[in-house]
Amino acid sequence: MVLLSGSALFPLTIPNGDSRSARFAVLGGKRINSFCYKQRKEQRKVVCACVASPQNLRSDESSATKFNDSFKSENLSTVREPEDDSDVLIECRNVSKSFGEKHILRGVSFKIRHGEAVGIIGPSGTGKSTVLKIIAGLLAPDKGEVYIRGRRRAGLISDEEITGLRIGLVFQSAALFDSLTVRENVGFLLYENSSMPGDKIAELVTETLAAVGLKGVEDRLPSELSGGMKKRVALARSIIFDTTQEAVEPEVLLYDEPTAGLDPIASTVVEDLIRSVHMKGKDALGKPGNIASYVVVTHQHSTIRRAVDRLLFLYEGKVVWQGMTHEFTTSANPIVKQFASGSLDGPIRY
Numbered sequence: 001m002v003l004l005s006g007s008a009l010f011p012l013t014i015p016n017g018d019s020r021s022a023r024f025a026v027l028g029g030k031r032i033n034s035f036c037y038k039q040r041k042e043q044r045k046v047v048c049a050c051v052a053s054p055q056n057l058r059s060d061e062s063s064a065t066k067f068n069d070s071f072k073s074e075n076l077s078t079v080r081e082p083e084d085d086s087d088v089l090i091e092c093r094n095v096s097k098s099f100g101e102k103h104i105l106r107g108v109s110f111k112i113r114h115g116e117a118v119g120i121i122g123p124s125g126t127g128k129s130t131v132l133k134i135i136a137g138l139l140a141p142d143k144g145e146v147y148i149r150g151r152r153r154a155g156l157i158s159d160e161e162i163t164g165l166r167i168g169l170v171f172q173s174a175a176l177f178d179s180l181t182v183r184e185n186v187g188f189l190l191y192e193n194s195s196m197p198g199d200k201i202a203e204l205v206t207e208t209l210a211a212v213g214l215k216g217v218e219d220r221l222p223s224e225l226s227g228g229m230k231k232r233v234a235l236a237r238s239i240i241f242d243t244t245q246e247a248v249e250p251e252v253l254l255y256d257e258p259t260a261g262l263d264p265i266a267s268t269v270v271e272d273l274i275r276s277v278h279m280k281g282k283d284a285l286g287k288p289g290n291i292a293s294y295v296v297v298t299h300q301h302s303t304i305r306r307a308v309d310r311l312l313f314l315y316e317g318k319v320v321w322q323g324m325t326h327e328f329t330t331s332a333n334p335i336v337k338q339f340a341s342g343s344l345d346g347p348i349r350y
């Protein structure tokens with residue numbers, strides 16, 4: 001069973017006799033989650049996200065919407081599906097999810113490949129956060145499958161062992177533990193879940209904070225930080241990992257509305273931070289980031305433009321359009337056109 005709390009991190013022990021535990025980190029306006037499995041000396045972290053493939057879009061979403069067929073050629077011309085799936089980290093295949101009578105997801109399919117920066121956009125209430133939670137293993141789909149590096153995950157993240165990928169979920173608010181220092185917040189998982197000595201964890205915390213542009217704040221309490229600093233601390237907590245492990249698994253980060261409620265300049269700072277910790281970016285120390293891929297749920301145009309390369313548009317439970325970010329504002333798809341312009345006229349009804 002998976003539990004969530006409003007606090008930054010909390011342990012969940014699985015009563016199955018082994019020493020495995022799952023942990024969830026909650027950072028920021030909504031939440032940041034990361035999952036760690038510890039089995040004997042081995043620590044595994046999982047973080048989740050979703051992407052829709054054109055192939056799956058064609059096959060699984062043939063009845064998606066009446067607009068879909070008209071724009072298939074546009075989709076296919078802009079996002080080509082590589083034949084080789086060896087770099088696919090996460091795949092959602094025909095995922096459906098209902099809450100009571102509300103059918104939120106109705107067959108969502110996509111892939112997230114190694115190195116990708118993907119945005120999930122769409123009208124409010126269309127199920128974007130639900131997709132993130134399903135990828136992260138916090139919610140189980142009613143139908144369909146989630147594959148983590150080609151291996152099917154049957155249920156929630158704590159129901160089974162997932163190896164080969166760390167998945168972190170970064171929520172909108174920092175949700176740091178108020179009574180813990182920055183050092184304790186950032187190093188929480190390692191203090192609790194690794195065999196690293198305390199002084200090594202402290203060193204790693206300092207290094208990780210420096211990577212997100214923070215220095216000398218280790219002994220502060222969250223109440224002594226600005227909102228932007230809290231977000232950086234939250235990000236540091238989601239990217240820190242046990243460097244003594246023999247093999248470090250790739251990590252996918254899921255961001256749920258990371259810039260909601262921020263002014264334009266603060267948004268730019270966060271957007272650049274998201275880029276900087278990605279493998280294609282450079283962190284504040286000038287080193288390549290450690291995040292293999294990430295998925296951002298956002299409503300902010302600036303975040304779409306600045307922080308992601310590829311977009312999935314979710315509407316009425318389906319991925320109705322996908323394309324590269326630069327194609328978003330020029331798309332002829334009426335749903336995308338209306339959303340991009342904010343017009344009241346068009347197929348999207350409120």
Ligand SMILES: Nc1ncnc2c1ncn2[C@@H]1O[C@H](COP(=O)(O)OP(=O)(O)OP(=O)(O)O)[C@@H](O)[C@H]1O
Pocket residue numbers: 099102104122123124125126127128129130131
């Ligand atoms: N645990 C739940 N129980 C019942 N309904 C839920 C639950 N989680 C989500 N919903 C409903 O599912 C729908 C989709 O919610 P979700 O948060 O995924 O949408 P969203 O696209 O992220 O919305 P927004 O852009 O407004 O944040 C909403 O109607 C929401 O009320």
